[in-house]
Amino acid sequence: MKPSVIALYVGIVLAGIAAPLVIPNYTFQIAVLWMMILFALTWDIMGGQMGYNSLGNIFFFGAGMYISAVVQVAQFAPVGEYTAAFGAYQVEFTDAQYYTGLALGIVAAGIGAIFCAVILGACVFGLRGPYFAIGTLGLALAAAELVGGWEWVGGGGGISMPVFPGDPDVRSKLFYYIVFVLAITTFGFLRWLYTTRFGLAINAIRDNESKAEAMGLHTKRYKTAAWSIAAFFLGMVGAVFGNMVGFIEPLEVAFPTVTFGIFMVAMSLLGGKGTLWGPVLGATLFHVIKELTWTYLLGWQWVALGALIVVNVVFFQQGILGWAMDRWPEKFGIVVEPAHGEGRAVGAQEAAR
Amino acid sequence: MLDNLSLLIQAPLLNIQLLLDGLLIGAIFALAAYGLALVWGVMNVKNLAQGDFVIMGGYIATSFAQHDIHPFFALPAAIVLMFGFGWLCYVSIIRRVIGRDIFVSLLATFGLALVLQQALNLIFGSDVQTADAGFKTRFFFGGQVTVADTKFIALVLAGVLAACVVLFMKKSRMGKAIRATAQDARAARVLGVNTDQVYAFTFALNSAICGAAGVLVAMIWVIQPYYGIVHSIRSFIIVVLAGLGNLPGVIFGALFLGSAEQFSSFIFGAEFQVASVVCILVLVLIYRQVQSARHRQVVE
Numbered sequence: 279m280k281p282s283v284i285a286l287y288v289g290i291v292l293a294g295i296a297a298p299l300v301i302p303n304y305t306f307q308i309a310v311l312w313m314m315i316l317f318a319l320t321w322d323i324m325g326g327q328m329g330y331n332s333l334g335n336i337f338f339f340g341a342g343m344y345i346s347a348v349v350q351v352a353q354f355a356p357v358g359e360y361t362a363a364f365g366a367y368q369v370e371f372t373d374a375q376y377y378t379g380l381a382l383g384i385v386a387a388g389i390g391a392i393f394c395a396v397i398l399g400a401c402v403f404g405l406r407g408p409y410f411a412i413g414t415l416g417l418a419l420a421a422a423e424l425v426g427g428w429e430w431v432g433g434g435g436g437i438s439m440p441v442f443p444g445d446p447d448v449r450s451k452l453f454y455y456i457v458f459v460l461a462i463t464t465f466g467f468l469r470w471l472y473t474t475r476f477g478l479a480i481n482a483i484r485d486n487e488s489k490a491e492a493m494g495l496h497t498k499r500y501k502t503a504a505w506s507i508a509a510f511f512l513g514m515v516g517a518v519f520g521n522m523v524g525f526i527e528p529l530e531v532a533f534p535t536v537t538f539g540i541f542m543v544a545m546s547l548l549g550g551k552g553t554l555w556g557p558v559l560g561a562t563l564f565h566v567i568k569e570l571t572w573t574y575l576l577g578w579q580w581v582a583l584g585a586l587i588v589v590n591v592v593f594f595q596q597g598i599l600g601w602a603m604d605r606w607p608e609k610f611g612i613v614v615e616p617a618h619g620e621g622r623a624v625g626a627q628e629a630a631r
Numbered sequence: 632m633l634d635n636l637s638l639l640i641q642a643p644l645l646n647i648q649l650l651l652d653g654l655l656i657g658a659i660f661a662l663a664a665y666g667l668a669l670v671w672g673v674m675n676v677k678n679l680a681q682g683d684f685v686i687m688g689g690y691i692a693t694s695f696a697q698h699d700i701h702p703f704f705a706l707p708a709a710i711v712l713m714f715g716f717g718w719l720c721y722v723s724i725i726r727r728v729i730g731r732d733i734f735v736s737l738l739a740t741f742g743l744a745l746v747l748q749q750a751l752n753l754i755f756g757s758d759v760q761t762a763d764a765g766f767k768t769r770f771f772f773g774g775q776v777t778v779a780d781t782k783f784i785a786l787v788l789a790g791v792l793a794a795c796v797v798l799f800m801k802k803s804r805m806g807k808a809i810r811a812t813a814q815d816a817r818a819a820r821v822l823g824v825n826t827d828q829v830y831a832f833t834f835a836l837n838s839a840i841c842g843a844a845g846v847l848v849a850m851i852w853v854i855q856p857y858y859g860i861v862h863s864i865r866s867f868i869i870v871v872l873a874g875l876g877n878l879p880g881v882i883f884g885a886l887f888l889g890s891a892e893q894f895s896s897f898i899f900g901a902e903f904q905v906a907s908v909v910c911i912l913v914l915v916l917i918y919r920q921v922q923s924a925r926h927r928q929v930v931e
Contacts, residue, residue: 331734331737331738333737333741401913401917402916402917402920404917404920404921404923404924405916405919405920407733407734408677408733408734408737409871409916409919409920411734411737412677412737412867412912412916413912413913413916416864416909416912416913416916417913419860419864419905419909420906420909420910420912420913423903423905423906423909424903424906424910426902426906427899427900427902427903427906434902536745536748536860540741540742540745543738544738544742547738577753578749578753580745580749581746581749581750581753583745584742584743584744584745584746584749585742585746586742587738587739587741587742587745588724588739588742588743588746590742591728591735591738591739591742592724592727592728592735592739593727595731595732595735
């Protein structure tokens with residue numbers, strides 16, 4: 279690694295650590311920003327690197343949220359009675375119990391999400407192209423509706439999470455740092471993953487799945503593994519977000535398919551899909567635009583965001599990094615051979631990492 | 632759930648009621664699904680904004696009803712207005728996604744759906760609305776089976792509209808051009824068909840069909856800005872079930888979906904109606920997957 283790159287990483291980590299201390303009023307917003315980055319990164323494992331465009335990855339976010347809620351609540355009270363009382367059920371617990379519950383909930387959410395990914399993967403991985411996108415969209419929508427009708431987990435009324443035992447300021451900082459660590463871990467893990475044989479294999483699936491299969495790759499195993507990785511991180515961040523918000527309900531918080539679910543796709547495309555830094559850039563930019571439209575276009579913010587997605591997809595499909603690679607290929611280590619007339623972007627993938 | 636099932640067995644007339652309701656609704660689903668199959672087949676664009684076009688048509692009908700104009704007159708108005716709107720969509724968005732990566736059209740139309748849904752929400756509010764056509768309700772079997780007259784009229788109108796579209800596709804010059812483009816766009820271009828115009832017309836036609844379907848939906852059912860996505864999914868289910876270019880398949884698929892929805896929402900409860908639609912989608916996709924896996928086996 280070049281020193282400038284190391285400096286960049288150190289700078290980002292320091293900024294992330296310092297942010298809630300310097301601008302405490304924005305702690306929640308910045309936590310959501312890290313979550314958005316994680317969303318875009320995990321979507322890109324499938325969508326960008328493997329060519330399987332899922333519109334339903336938000337399912338794992340919601341699944342993780344509900345798994346952790348059930349695990350956390352079950353420690354102190356019978357889940358059915360707790361949810362039936364809509365927050366009126368008094369639970370007694372010590373600080374230590376709360377933190378073990380939270381930790382258990384997050385871990386269970388990650389593992390549970392992997393289970394979901396393996397089981398659902400068996401159902402949908404035969405679908406290709408647009409059918410996969412629509413099928414996964416259907417899964418996420420179905421999950422929201424089914425959970426909404428499931429009384430044991432509170433149905434449409436949702437669950438209020440166990441109340442954080444400490445100071446509100448400590449609470450927001452704690453959840454901020456958990457989300458921050460999760461996002462950084464995801465980035466680091468994917469950075470390593472894309473340099474391994476696994477990264478090459480999923481790229482091969484993107485380029486031509488039948489050929490990859492003919493070359494002896496167990497494409498189904500790779501697809502399941504890739505989806506499980508995405509699900510693992512999404513499930514954990516879902517668990518944290520549920521606790522951060524304090525109240526979860528199926529349509530708007532846990533399975534927000536038409537907001538977060540589509541944002542993660544839009545963010546990856548905006549930054550440039552199939553690259554490591556693209557989703558990070560896209561998520562940051564998108565989040566800023568989102569907050570700006572919230573402030574200045576209140577009421578029409580969703581229309582503006584929808585229009586942004588359309589414009590992005592229709593006119594600027596390659597994304598910021600893709601555009602930059604076209605514009606300054608030499609900066610990305612892409613060697614254009616003039617002798618052959620047509621430039622071959624040989625190093626594009628390597629450079630993107 | 633079991634109580635409802637046994638109720639169905641004990642009172643067979645209930646089955647007739649549900650089946651009738653389902654078939655009458657299904658006929659309208661068939662319209663929107665046919666539009667989707669048309670756009671999908673001709674320009675290979677999977678339009679996820681399909682349901683929002685339907686809802687737009689519905690709001691034209693409710694606006695008419697609010698101004699004391701009979702919703703029937705909304706039908707021609709919706710066809711004309713939505714035809715223009717579809718053309719506009721084509722020129723601004725769809726033209727640029729044809730022939731691109733398949734996912735692009737899906738995502739672009741999803742973004743369009745988001746814009747439409749939120750804009751409708753801001754303009755008309757999120758309340759559930761309906762366009763009352765002011766017809767009587769008929770009673771059969773001593774009042775145990777009821778069918779509103781509007782539903783029959785909507786069925787007839789849906790049939791007439793479908794027949795017009797099919798006749799148009801078979802006989803008119805533009806219809807022939809559309810079919811030629813669907814078969815081989817390049818060959819059609821060589822033979823002097825202005826495919827860009829054909830695409831624009833096809834998309835506009837689709838949105839006009841959706842608008843008409845929306846008027847009928849508003850007359851016999853309810854509309855709300857966020858119901859669009861469910862209508863899109865219904866169209867997808869029907870088209871995936873039927874396959875492209877299979878008109879009888881679309882009609883049967885739509886009738887099947889309509890009645891399946893009615894039965895499942897009766898058995899599992901009305902709050903599971905949307906869930907059952909989406910579950911049917913997943914099942915249909917899995918069925919297709921099994922089918923294509925078998926096909927691959929044969930090829931191997």
